[in-house]
Amino acid sequence: MSERLAVGDTAPDFTLTDDTGAEVTLSSFRGRKVIVYFYPAAMTPGCTKQACDFTESLDSLQAQGYEVLGLSPDKPEKLAKFREKESLGITLLSDPDKAVMGAWGAFGEKKLYGKVVEGVIRSTVVLDEDGVVTLAQYNVKATGHVAKLRRDLGLA
Template structure:
């Protein structure tokens, strides 16, 4: 499993959103994208992370960043999650895990001391030209948004 590094061109993708529409990386050309990968909608850690992005999405938007979440969940589950948590940004489904694998966000990981195959909680910042600015792997759900904002020079409200 290869991981992305800053300076690399982000692998192209087209995924289905919670409403069943196709969304592609190229749709964000000219904008900087915060793409966060999470294992499963409606689980405690993933809900914490999604709500943290939700609560700070306007600040990211004001600074010129679009936020998108990706998981292997089916679009219908993503729709329920987005509605339940009032998420203002797109959630994309990668049931095949092809995009997740291409980004190094699916593979062998440790889970309670055992090696398992699964989604690796990760975040990528992709610039206006499709180049990776930030690639973070094995991020923690709690506190990650604040850490990312600090790295990007974004001041979040206290």
Template sequence: MAERLVSGDDAPGFTLKDSSGTDVSLSPRQGRHTIVYFYPAAATPGCTKEACDFRDSMASLQSAGYDVLGISPDPVEKLAKFAAKEGLGFPLLSDADHAVAEAYGAWGEKKNYGKTYEGLIRSTIVVDPDGKVALTQYNVRATGHVAKLRRDLNLDA
């Protein structure tokens, strides 16, 4: 299993294709934080719930200085259909070889229905404007995750 990131670490840089096939990179953003969330598969019930929660919180997240990037191992075409169907207004990125998920500690051993396998671990990493990890959350639950993240970031005060 890849080593998990902790607050203060340098966030691994990356460039991935979004749902329109455009390259999107994590780079220091002037005065903006970036919420990088990893989800197992587009258009599944839990991942849809989580993505829609981010969508529904987007205006308040952006006004507080946060951008959102969703990353999964899905191909660009599947991400495009998912984004269009759910009206997602933030980038969904394809990490087909899961190299970025591994670099962020979001790829590893999972257990489901008694089987053990390697896969994507639902995780969220907040990167500060200087490219440092500000907050890590691993093995999060899809339902209620965005609300908890907002509380942890003191955005509901």
């Protein structure tokens, strides 16, 4: 497991495929603030709740200068079904080899139902306009996370 990102770190750049098959590069968002969140699997209850919460907040987040990128190990085809089924407005990116998750500290050992397993660590990292970390939260809860994040960012 790589080290987790911390406030003041420059976020590692990446290029991943979105749910439409297009390539999305993090550095193309320079000049805008970016919320990058990592979730284990599309179309599961917690991940659906979190994605829907981000979608519901998207207009107000964008009005404050934020873009939202959701990363999971799911293939683009599954992400497309997820977007369509849940009417999601956020950008969904596929990290099937979990390389980006590893580089950002969002993959590794975690507790699941009392057992230690290796997997995606539900995490959210907020970047400023220069790609520098302003907030890094690991092992977040799916339910209520977006509301807490908005409070932490002073957007509530």
